[in-house]
Amino acid sequence: MNKRIFLSAPHMGGNELKYIEKVFESNYIAPLGEYVNKFEESIRSYTGVDNALAVTSGTAAIHLALRILGVGKNDDVLASTFTFIGSVNAIIYQGANPVFIDSDKESWNMSPKLLNKYLLECEKKPKALIVTHLYGMSADIEKIADICKLHGVYLIEDAAESLGATFNGNHTGTFGDFGIYSFNGNKILTTSGGGMLVSSNENWIKKAMFYSTQAKESFIHYEHEEYGYNYRMSNVLAAIGVGQMEVVEDRVSKKREIFEWYKESLSDVKEIEFMPELDNSRGNRWLTAMTFEITDYNKIMKTLEDINVESRPLWKPMHMQPLFKNAKKYVDGTSENLYNHGLCVASSTTMTKDDVKMICDKIKENLD
Structure with a gap:
């Protein structure tokens, strides 16, 4: 492995x-x-x-x-x-x-x-x-x-x-x-x-x-x-x-490069959407985050774990947490939808383009 x-x-x-x-x-x-x-x-x-x-x-x-x-x-x-x-x-x-x-x-x-x-x-x-x-x-x-x-x-x-x-x-x-x-x-x-x-x-x-x-x-x-x-x-x-x-800009550049590798490798997959970047902004792309329109992300996570690659669901919204069940909220379903369909994939700055390609190939193999 x-x-x-x-x-x-x-x-x-x-x-x-x-x-x-x-x-x-x-x-x-x-x-x-x-x-x-x-x-x-x-x-x-x-x-x-x-x-x-x-x-x-x-x-x-x-x-x-x-x-x-x-x-x-x-x-x-x-x-x-x-x-x-x-x-x-x-x-x-x-x-x-x-x-x-x-x-x-x-x-x-x-x-x-x-x-x-x-x-x-x-x-x-x-x-x-x-x-x-x-x-x-x-x-x-x-x-x-x-x-x-x-x-x-x-x-x-x-x-x-x-x-x-x-x-x-x-x-x-x-x-x-x-x-x-x-x-x-x-x-x-x-x-x-x-x-x-x-x-x-x-x-x-x-x-x-x-x-x-x-x-x-x-x-x-x-x-x-x-x-x-x-x-x-x-x-x-x-x-x-x-x-x-001393290396902060190198890290930002590498994180953004990793995101571009994912985007390029999965460009032909219509059901995947990546976290957007607002006009006039530069994100550091700390984690590459994506949503799947149809496929259950748990299936993708299991496949990646089988090849020793870490992934994680998007954050479960705070208003859905038992701790905050009585808290006030002003929601329209956007974060719940993202949580239900989204995944963060490996984005370590030591990764290579071949690592990303391997991960993307596994994702493609397991799409519904």
Whole structure:
């Protein structure tokens, strides 16, 4: 059997180990040290955002953003329903109520039309919106940002999957009041685990740093007037991040090339549709995602597993999850249809064109 091909395997750029060795030489292993600062600076430089804070995960970054924005018990927070649960768990941490908004067919991301319609009709004004840029592809973020401003709703961009993606030349994560990135093990860049909170508001990021380091007041002893969290990234993981950021554009280019290989190999298959890319945007194509009009994707998954290739269904919408069975939702069936017919296929940056051809041949053999 061939070596396992993962959905999105970690891929080191070459300098990560050298930087980790420097961290060990300095003995700054804990959440202090030059590489945390360097990693934050690399994100600022790459995305053009003014302020960045390295934290333990993307979920931690969302949690900090919600708290900074004053989201609390019984507040409503709008969120993409077609997403991973990490996008919305922090709403519950704050005792707030998630309200799920459906996708559109043009992007598979949150529908600006449904969002605006909900805000015009809702009786209770939401405090914030968390919009996910799904599978590395930009939502129609300028429209969404304009709608939020019109209705006085804070905007948090969950760009966990979309580092390197742009809309009209600007990076995802930089349009809202806050943006977040994830560096979990399977993301386009990884620090094994970690995240980044970004904002144009310096005071908010300073407050987030305060909360992320146990809310310790500026005394020689440990003085606490508020509660905080242990959310700061370690210097070791940040060193990996610095090395990864050196190859970020190479990773985006390779992910997009892999997508083009799939598109080319399956161009003659009418029942397959790929996740679209909005005009004036550049997705990072973190995962190549497709839908099957007729064929049961479970049949495709089994066939790929037989040749040691990982695949996965598209995200099950949050409003369909048992945890959120009583949550408010504003849906039109788009995300449910995508979930029922969609699959993510292997998109690791170490893959070759022959790997993709092998996968596509197996897909074609098992179409109904």
